[in-house]
Amino acid sequence: MSNYVLLNNSAHKDLRVITTRSESYGDNVMHAMTFPIEFRDVQSSYPIFFCKDSESGQFYPAALFGLEQNQNLFLTEGGWDASYIPMMIKRHPFLIGYQTDPEHVGGKKPVVSIDMDNPRINDSEGEPLFSDNGEATDYLKESISMLEAIHHGHEHNKGFVETLLEHDLLEAFTLEVVLNDGSKNQLTGFYTIAEQKLHELEGDTFAMLNKRGYLQAIFMAVASHSRLRPLVEKRNALIL
Amino acid sequence: MTPDQKINSIVIVGGGTAGWLTAGIIAAEHSANGTAINDLVDVQITLVESPDVPTIGVGEGTWPSMKSTLQKMGISETDLIRECDASFKQGTLFNGWKTGGNDAYTHPFTPPHSYASTNLAPQWQKFRNEVAFADAVSSQNALMFQGLAPKQISTPEYAFNANYGYHLDAGKFAELLRKHCVDKLGITHLKANVIAINSSADGDIESLQTDTEGHIAGDLFVDCSGSKALLLGEHFEIPFCSRSQFLFNDTALASQVPYTNSDDPIASSTLSTAQTSGWIWDIGLPTRRGIGHVYSSAHTTEDRASEELLAYIKATVSAEAASTTSIRKVAFNPGHRAKFWHKNCVAVGMSAGFIEPLEASALVLVELSAAMIAEQLPANRQVMDLVAKRFNAKFLYRWDRIIDFLKLHYILSQRQDSDYWKDNIAASSIPESLSELIDLWRWQSPWHRDTGHIDEMFPSASFQYVLYGMGFETQSSTTVRRSDREADSAAAGLFRENAERTQKLLASMPTNRELIDKITTYGLQKI
Numbered sequence: 001m002s003n004y005v006l007l008n009n010s011a012h013k014d015l016r017v018i019t020t021r022s023e024s025y026g027d028n029v030m031h032a033m034t035f036p037i038e039f040r041d042v043q044s045s046y047p048i049f050f051c052k053d054s055e056s057g058q059f060y061p062a063a064l065f066g067l068e069q070n071q072n073l074f075l076t077e078g079g080w081d082a083s084y085i086p087m088m089i090k091r092h093p094f095l096i097g098y099q100t101d102p103e104h105v106g107g108k109k110p111v112v113s114i115d116m117d118n119p120r121i122n123d124s125e126g127e128p129l130f131s132d133n134g135e136a137t138d139y140l141k142e143s144i145s146m147l148e149a150i151h152h153g154h155e156h157n158k159g160f161v162e163t164l165l166e167h168d169l170l171e172a173f174t175l176e177v178v179l180n181d182g183s184k185n186q187l188t189g190f191y192t193i194a195e196q197k198l199h200e201l202e203g204d205t206f207a208m209l210n211k212r213g214y215l216q217a218i219f220m221a222v223a224s225h226s227r228l229r230p231l232v233e234k235r236n237a238l239i240l
Numbered sequence: 241m242t243p244d245q246k247i248n249s250i251v252i253v254g255g256g257t258a259g260w261l262t263a264g265i266i267a268a269e270h271s272a273n274g275t276a277i278n279d280l281v282d283v284q285i286t287l288v289e290s291p292d293v294p295t296i297g298v299g300e301g302t303w304p305s306m307k308s309t310l311q312k313m314g315i316s317e318t319d320l321i322r323e324c325d326a327s328f329k330q331g332t333l334f335n336g337w338k339t340g341g342n343d344a345y346t347h348p349f350t351p352p353h354s355y356a357s358t359n360l361a362p363q364w365q366k367f368r369n370e371v372a373f374a375d376a377v378s379s380q381n382a383l384m385f386q387g388l389a390p391k392q393i394s395t396p397e398y399a400f401n402a403n404y405g406y407h408l409d410a411g412k413f414a415e416l417l418r419k420h421c422v423d424k425l426g427i428t429h430l431k432a433n434v435i436a437i438n439s440s441a442d443g444d445i446e447s448l449q450t451d452t453e454g455h456i457a458g459d460l461f462v463d464c465s466g467s468k469a470l471l472l473g474e475h476f477e478i479p480f481c482s483r484s485q486f487l488f489n490d491t492a493l494a495s496q497v498p499y500t501n502s503d504d505p506i507a508s509s510t511l512s513t514a515q516t517s518g519w520i521w522d523i524g525l526p527t528r529r530g531i532g533h534v535y536s537s538a539h540t541t542e543d544r545a546s547e548e549l550l551a552y553i554k555a556t557v558s559a560e561a562a563s564t565t566s567i568r569k570v571a572f573n574p575g576h577r578a579k580f581w582h583k584n585c586v587a588v589g590m591s592a593g594f595i596e597p598l599e600a601s602a603l604v605l606v607e608l609s610a611a612m613i614a615e616q617l618p619a620n621r622q623v624m625d626l627v628a629k630r631f632n633a634k635f636l637y638r639w640d641r642i643i644d645f646l647k648l649h650y651i652l653s654q655r656q657d658s659d660y661w662k663d664n665i666a667a668s669s670i671p672e673s674l675s676e677l678i679d680l681w682r683w684q685s686p687w688h689r690d691t692g693h694i695d696e697m698f699p700s701a702s703f704q705y706v707l708y709g710m711g712f713e714t715q716s717s718t719t720v721r722r723s724d725r726e727a728d729s730a731a732a733g734l735f736r737e738n739a740e741r742t743q744k745l746l747a748s749m750p751t752n753r754e755l756i757d758k759i760t761t762y763g764l765q766k767i
Contacts (some may be wrong), residue, residue: 052394052765054392054394054763055758056393056758057394057763057764059765079568165765165766165767172767189394
């Protein structure tokens with residue numbers, strides 16, 4: 001379970017965060033939420049699909065790391081073997097939360113929280129959060145700017161997904177993977193860009209998608225399908 | 241009308257759920273919303289509704305068929321849940337029907353596991369003292385007893401983990417349908433009172449004379465005017481066939497009861513609790529419960545029936561909530577018209593007939609009637625008589641089957657605590673078609689070929705649920721059958737699969753209330 005508290009430079013001055021990637025730190029996830037702002041980097045390593053949040057049923061784009069639950073085929077003994085790690089993975093053990101903004105009525109202000117139960121946290125190993133005089137280290141500054149990007153990414157995703165649904169541009173997708181040993185894996189519960197619908201769109205709609213910054217994201221998601229084959233090959237490589 | 245007169249214009253009289261459902265179902269098939277394709281014309285649909293007649297809120301429970309009915313009309317399920325105070329219904333939970341004590345069983349919407357190929361009923365008979373039939377063969381039984389939903393928030397609109405229909409506010413439902421029919425399906429809505437009916441020389445209805453909209457002409461008239469049956473009954477004088485010799489209930493006391501707390505659980509089945517001279521329905525909507533007592537006025541008084549109803553309400557909600565209850569009395573004659581389609585007029589809804597809502601058959605009959613009108617819409621006046629003949633035969637058959645199936649619930653009861661229950665098992669009160677089936681089922685369990693038609697309203701699975709839920713015993717076969725041996729070897733595996741599926745659903749389904757709340761907040765996805 002997680003135990004998030006607001007980060008501050010006195011209570012947390014000695015904390016360090018282990019940035020090594022491994023199963024023992026909870027990196028064995030099958031997929032993670034991603035955002036159009038990082039699609040360019042994500043699509044170079046991972047297939048991008050869409051899935052539904054189990055609590056709300058709302059769609060979000062996700063980078064796929066494995067073919068079944070708790071399987072991350074990019075995790076090796078030497079860490080996470082890819083040129084880019086999605087922000088929602090890298091953010092741990094931090095989380096962006098929201099507090100009522102005293103300066104704006106009804107406003108919410110993003111604040112940084114840290115998960116005190118996260119196994120990455122300790123006071124001897126890894127990246128320090130604060131310098132001796134209590135200032136944020138470069139590591140923490142980077143983490144905070146990433147959290148801000150995630151914050152904007154959530155907002156952007158909402159509009160992106162709404163627009164895709166409005167134009168029927170998402171469709172269900174079932175992938176049957178037959179491995180070299182003959183065993184079958186079926187990926188269900190994922191959705192992808194409905195390419196046929198995409199090609200039938202009117203010029204005005206294309207212009208709108210482009211103006212809102214969605215068009216490039218759509219085509220990068222489509223292009224990311226080519227990352228499926230290397231993923232299956234990684235899985236096949238595990239067969240003895 | 242001349243025999244070659246094309247049927248291009250349909251006039252529906254009455255704007256309750258029956259009228260608007262009929263309009264929507266026909267329009268979903270026939271209306272291109274004013275756009276003529278080549279030189280084909282659109283069927284024009286007009287619904288005329290009296291501004292003075294209040295609609296009767298019957299039929300707050302639907303069958304699973306309502307999902308595809310609404311989907312075909314293009315209505316969003318999210319809108320239905322949000323705008324009609326609707327919740328999910330997975331069948332009926334019967335309390336006290338067997339002995340009048342604490343006995344309970346369900347009639348779930350999902351047929352027994354593997355029902356297409358294997359009859360588990362004879363296999364279950366061996367364990368009848370250890371496990372309830374519906375529990376052994378269906379995972380829905382457990383969902384119903386625990387008030388869980390049939391799907392999750394991530395399940396798309398109209399899709400499901402366990403099949404379902406709805407409980408809904410009939411008034412709000414009619415309003416949603418009206419809006420959709422007028423705005424999306426191109427139906428003309430007129431508010432006027434019909435003051436006279438103009439006939440042509442051959443006796444067909446030529447037009448309706450109204451107080452504020454002049455004459456409304458049409459080729460086919462659909463009577464959805466409720467129990468007064470303005471066209472089929474008052475105008476054409478098609479006789480009414482009372483069926484009170486089989487089904488005694490003829491009066492309902494209906495009430496709307498608030499929840500004690502606004503987040504109290506919403507039952508995911510209709511609760512039907514047997515009383516001394518009738519039974520009480522209890523339908524959970526998100527914001528209130530609809531509770532009513534339907535009884536036989538020949539067997540009890542309004543005062544006694546009302547006492548039983550209040551006792552039920554007081555036992556289920558706080559005294560404060562119970563004290564706000566007002567009771568409305570509705571008397572009805574159980575039965576139907578001798579025929580439903582006469583000349584160029586067809587009756588749908590209460591104008592065709594009405595019977596106690598024990599299996600929520602009112603709205604599904606509207607759907608089936610409208611669907612047949614839509615599908616078989618006669619090309620011209622001449623062929624209409626043939627369609628009418630077939631329509632009448634089909635729906636007379638359906639009324640007989642509904643009566644058989646409702647009566648089944650009564651004749652299996654062991655209750656002897658009132659004349660009502662004793663009279664219900666008198667041979668003279670049981671349709672011959674039903675007593676024959678009972679004799680048959682003593683020796684063999686209901687199975688696919690029992691039923692006469694492929695589009696039977698109550699499939700053999702429904703009979704199994706009620707028979708074995710009520711404790712009926714079918715003798716085991718004394719001869720060897722290949723199908724029995726096959727079922728025998730498959731049974732253990734199927735029972736185990738069902739148990740596993742049940743556990744999985746129990747662990748993953750939200751409560752009915754949780755799901756409704758989430759739909760209110762997030763909506764359901766269309767894919």
